[in-house]
Amino acid sequence: MSTVERTPSQWRVYRSYHSPFDPCPPRTRYFNVPPNVLQPFQTSARKQFAPHEALRKGTLWPEYFSPYPPEARGGEAE
Amino acid sequence: MKAIWIYEKKLQYPVRVSKCDPRLAKMLIEQYGGADGELSAALRYLNQRYSIPDKVIGLLTDIGTEEFAHLEMIATMVYKLTKDATPEQLRAAGLADHYVNHSHALFYHDAAGNPWTATYIQAKGDPIADLYEDIAAEEKARATYQWIIDNTDDPDIVDSLRFLREREVVHSLRFREAVEILKEYNHTKKVF
Incomplete structure (x- = not known):
């Protein structure tokens, strides 16, 4: 279980x-x-990354940014 | 339908490889010619466009085209990791069977050597079934990138792989939105 x-x-x-x-x-x-699963439809008037940062991160939207590898997975190191 | 592609002779995102690790090329090839790889993605989406409602065609064109840009990034990584490797080094990396068939050329097969096949992709002609397949494909590709990142400590290649993984997240989001659009298809308020 x-x-x-x-x-x-x-x-x-x-x-x-x-x-x-x-x-x-x-x-x-x-x-x-990832955030697309929790919020599968974009709303309007959201915060944006600065253009250059967005190009590097792969998304314009902080709320849809999914970092990997995680610094700590659930507070524990693997 | 009119499709025009414009080719820009640069990668979508820079690819730098700082560690000589041909072993990583064997894993990356999963995203080149594997079931959930970029070739599968591009061909799946571009082919589904013909039978999907008009509102979603442009999305499939955009994402399908971007998958080819990702394919070129993966190809660049694999090429850089293998182009200067000797047969001995390729053998040590588990690439001897690749070498005897392809030398230093790239080929569309997965990490276990299975050649790419159209049976990896589907066009069911049912818009919901096709979009759900596309969402699943993006989540599987995201997971593949995670498992590749877990297998290297080269910070430069990880940087490019993290970008590609985030694009899978964004593509999945947009396919999910397409499903929502199709749910409302017959009573959409048209605001121009």
Whole structure:
């Protein structure tokens, strides 16, 4: 059985059952919920990156920026 | 339908490779000729345009064209990582089977060597089915970029890969919006 924890970041953390007979140490798992999933339709009058910054980041919209790799996934280093 | 492409002889985003790591080329090729790679994306979207409602055609043209720009970025990365590698270095990187068939040429296959096939893509002719496939394709490509980034510590190539990953996020967003537009198709308020 596994549960999924919500974190303030775009990352979700989950753990799966670990048997005492499993050969490898348990590993915390992470998955990304990018902003397009949470807000699948753009609204108007939103904040914008400066043009040059937007070109480098790949999006004009801070609310649709999804950094990777994350600095810390759910507060834990992998 | 009239389609005109303008070719600008520069990449959409700079590609710099600072570490000699032919092993990474083998992983990057997944995004070149793999099921969820840029070739699949470009051909899928440009082909779906003919049978999709007018309002969405322009979006598929825009995104399909951009996928070719991404394909060129991936090609540049793979080429830079392999062009000066000796057969011995390619063998150590797991690229001996690529070398015996293609030498230093690029080819459309995935990281495991499977050649690209049109069975990777679909045009169902049903607008919702096609757009949902496109959304799934973008999320899968985003994940592929994550797993490639996890496998390199070259900050310059990671910079380019992060840009490509963000574009997948934006494309997915725009396909999701296209679905919303089609839901409202028959009672859209027309504001000019």
